[in-house]
Amino acid sequence: MQKRETVVLGGSAGGLEALTHLVQNLRSDFAASMFIVLHTSPHSPSMLAHILSKHSRVRVEPAAHKKPIQRNCIYTAIPDRHLMIDDAYMYTPAGPKENRVRPAIDPLFRSAAVSQTSCVTGIILTGMLDDGTSGLMAIKQCGGLAIVQDPRDARYPDMCRSALKHVKVDHVVALADMAAILNEAMKPCTAEEIEIPSALLEEVRFSLGEEKEMIDKDRTGALVPLTCPECGGPIWETDDEVFRRFRCYTGHNFTARALLAEIDEETEKSLWTSLQMLKGRTRMLERMADTEKKNNRLRSEKLFRKDAADSQKHAERVNRLLLSLRPSDKDSREHQV
Numbered sequence: 001m002q003k004r005e006t007v008v009l010g011g012s013a014g015g016l017e018a019l020t021h022l023v024q025n026l027r028s029d030f031a032a033s034m035f036i037v038l039h040t041s042p043h044s045p046s047m048l049a050h051i052l053s054k055h056s057r058v059r060v061e062p063a064a065h066k067k068p069i070q071r072n073c074i075y076t077a078i079p080d081r082h083l084m085i086d087d088a089y090m091y092t093p094a095g096p097k098e099n100r101v102r103p104a105i106d107p108l109f110r111s112a113a114v115s116q117t118s119c120v121t122g123i124i125l126t127g128m129l130d131d132g133t134s135g136l137m138a139i140k141q142c143g144g145l146a147i148v149q150d151p152r153d154a155r156y157p158d159m160c161r162s163a164l165k166h167v168k169v170d171h172v173v174a175l176a177d178m179a180a181i182l183n184e185a186m187k188p189c190t191a192e193e194i195e196i197p198s199a200l201l202e203e204v205r206f207s208l209g210e211e212k213e214m215i216d217k218d219r220t221g222a223l224v225p226l227t228c229p230e231c232g233g234p235i236w237e238t239d240d241e242v243f244r245r246f247r248c249y250t251g252h253n254f255t256a257r258a259l260l261a262e263i264d265e266e267t268e269k270s271l272w273t274s275l276q277m278l279k280g281r282t283r284m285l286e287r288m289a290d291t292e293k294k295n296n297r298l299r300s301e302k303l304f305r306k307d308a309a310d311s312q313k314h315a316e317r318v319n320r321l322l323l324s325l326r327p328s329d330k331d332s333r334e335h336q337v
Helices: 015-023 048-053 105-119 133-141 158-166 175-185 198-207 256-294 298-324
Strands: 006-011 033-038 059-062 073-076 089-091 120-124 145-149 171-173 223-227 234-237 245-248 253-255
Touching (some): 006 015, 105 133, 120 158, 145 158, 171 175, 245 256
Parallel strands (some): 006 120, 120 145
16 A cells, blocks of 8 residues: 555534544554544634544644644644645635535645645545535545545445545545554655646636636536526536536536535525515505505405405415425534534
8 A cells, every 4th residue: 555644534414423533543653644624614613623632642733824734733624714735834715615615625635636646645524415526536636545434334424425426436444444544554655746637736726816717718618507606606517527516707616416505595595585575565465455445445455455365375385385395405404513
């Protein structure tokens, strides 16, 4: 097995429990640097580093912008900031959300693939939807090692299943066996000379703020009849036929499932707004009918009553539609650390 010295790891729902179990089984002389992205709430301080440090024999600390990378240390992404790395430093840019979240797993994995090539190991743990799949593909493109938690062992297997469906991974293991693989594999490594795809390089530079414009639309793929849920701009579908993604000019990035989940959420919001407006319209029409009745304008009262009844029927239809919406991925929110 080739020796590696950088580990990037992503998880979501159920990830705190999984990470706690993993780090407590790492040896104190663990030679690598480990970088962790766990989907967290942007509105509260993350306690992830503090929690993991209680269980780890390896030093754990929050990532910091432009901080030098040290071996034998675990770094955790901070709320509302992506985590990215190069050969010597880590970065915490407030770049566009990817897959509806920030921090997202894919930016970390892509930056590690570009900077560490064959010396990086990417790990996908439990979680909903498919953040991390694109990044793990980039790691394999650049010669790195891919490890995925066995979906049967994952509390929420979506992310693991997506990675296994689209990436030729090196190890599919239960969480209990993962630390042993890492303890064995994490030793000093000399990166292989690998030609990095230009589109991948450009994407990483954009996420780091080194590129002012996103990939030219002619190279991004086909324009789709949707607008970006984050900024309202046009969206293009990437040319990657293995794992399609969607990106707008400002850099918001979605997998197909993440974009669908966002559309579902916006559709539900719109339906609730429609329901509220219809109910308000019904009440207004009834008040107008009451006024006409007091003034003995019975014909006008009858018209307003009919309009109010029609409006109430429309509201009931919208309400039934809302109640019949099938549960989707967005109904399973991850534990916020």
